[in-house]
Amino acid sequence: MKNINDENLKELLKKFYDEEHSMEFIHNMEFAEKILSATREPAPSREVIENIKRRISKGNSYKRYWELSAAAAILIIITLSAVNIFRDEPAHYQGTITATQWESSNFSIDDNEFFAINNSIEDVSEQMLTLSEENNNELANSIVELETDMIDLENNFWKG
Amino acid sequence: MMSRDLEKIIAGCKKGQNSAYSELVDCYSQKIYAYFYRLTGNRDISNDLLSELFLKVIKNIKKFKDGSFDSWIYKIASNVFHDFLREKQKQRKINSEYAENAESFYLDSQHEKADMGQHLQNQLNKIDAEEREIVLLRFYSDLSFKEIAEIRNEPIGTTLSKLHRSLKKLRSLIGQSK
Numbered sequence: 001m002k003n004i005n006d007e008n009l010k011e012l013l014k015k016f017y018d019e020e021h022s023m024e025f026i027h028n029m030e031f032a033e034k035i036l037s038a039t040r041e042p043a044p045s046r047e048v049i050e051n052i053k054r055r056i057s058k059g060n061s062y063k064r065y066w067e068l069s070a071a072a073a074i075l076i077i078i079t080l081s082a083v084n085i086f087r088d089e090p091a092h093y094q095g096t097i098t099a100t101q102w103e104s105s106n107f108s109i110d111d112n113e114f115f116a117i118n119n120s121i122e123d124v125s126e127q128m129l130t131l132s133e134e135n136n137n138e139l140a141n142s143i144v145e146l147e148t149d150m151i152d153l154e155n156n157f158w159k160g
Numbered sequence: 161m162m163s164r165d166l167e168k169i170i171a172g173c174k175k176g177q178n179s180a181y182s183e184l185v186d187c188y189s190q191k192i193y194a195y196f197y198r199l200t201g202n203r204d205i206s207n208d209l210l211s212e213l214f215l216k217v218i219k220n221i222k223k224f225k226d227g228s229f230d231s232w233i234y235k236i237a238s239n240v241f242h243d244f245l246r247e248k249q250k251q252r253k254i255n256s257e258y259a260e261n262a263e264s265f266y267l268d269s270q271h272e273k274a275d276m277g278q279h280l281q282n283q284l285n286k287i288d289a290e291e292r293e294i295v296l297l298r299f300y301s302d303l304s305f306k307e308i309a310e311i312r313n314e315p316i317g318t319t320l321s322k323l324h325r326s327l328k329k330l331r332s333l334i335g336q337s338k
Contacts (some may be wrong), residue, residue: 002305009305012316012320013304014195014315016320017214017324021324022215024249024324025320025327028324028327028328028330028331029298029323029327031312031331032299032327032328032330033299035280035334036280037298039277039280041190041194041277042193042194042197042203042206042275042277043190043193043194044189044193044210046188046206048193048207048211049185049186049189050213051209052185052189052214053181053182053185055211056181056182056185056214056215056218056268056314057178057181057182059215059218060176060178060181060218062174064176072244081161082251105329108267141200
């Protein structure tokens with residue numbers, strides 16, 4: 001009987017069966033082993049084996065192709081990004097806040113662009129505010145004038 | 161414990177070497193085909209299961225870290241067989257003509273009764289699939305009972321008791337048929 005991986009079968013069986021059943025178990029195993037080894041072992045045909053190898057090899061080629069394509073794509077993207085970063089020198093923007101005043105350390109290469117955008121937003125915001133205040137004053141004057149006119153009109157109406 | 165050669169083959173497979181895949185197929189195809197054939201009793205099905213097994217092994221080879229490679233590969237073989245059984249059961253439900261013949265996939269094997277191995281096959285086919293699998297795992301793989309129990313996700317006592325029962329049944333069937 002096979003002694004697999006130094007397995008002590010008798011010891012193992014003792015844990016689960018009494019002496020009689022352990023012996024019966026071992027005899028049945030020996031019997032099955034004898035029968036199985038006496039019969040002709042079913043084997044796959046050479047053709048089947050070659051077919052399996054072909055399928056694996058084909059699958060492997062496809063896998064490699066995709067891996068290489070993905071790696072090439074990543075490399076191209078990295079190269080293009082690197083070329084763009086080093087080719088474009090950071091533009092010098094005039095802003096109300098200087099780069100040194102900026103507290104965040106998260107921006108390095110894009111600081112100037114960020115300041116420019118930020119300053120533009122602030123400029124537009126100020127202009128809007130001024131316009132709004134001017135408009136508000138004009139509007140307020142118009143309302144006062146309209147009210148005066150209305151009062152005059154009302155008085156004149158009752159006077160006939 | 162793995163042999164040096166097997167370790168090399170597995171390392172080659174992990175690197176994606178076709179020669180290593182080829183060696184792995186040569187190493188295991190005989191034993192696992194025998195296991196599938198004794199389980200199903202059908203050559204065509206065994207061929208399909210064997211192909212499927214190796215494709216799964218190659219796909220997952222990087223997941224194999226250490227321990228017994230035999231145990232790992234037979235676990236996949238067992239899963240492939242159970243997937244096949246589930247698929248067969250589904251088909252049987254769909255197609256009622258299979259319902260009366262619970263072991264329909266053994267049909268072609270029954271035409272080869274002259275073969276002594278076939279006689280054993282016929283008796284094996286009479287015990288239920290789960291019990292048959294334990295017998296075959298024990299005799300076609302080099303796995304210990306502990307490993308077989310791990311593959312089947314059950315306590316070792318359960319595995320032993322199922323094997324004991326199926327061996328008794330098999331012995332009695334072979335005795336009756338003589």
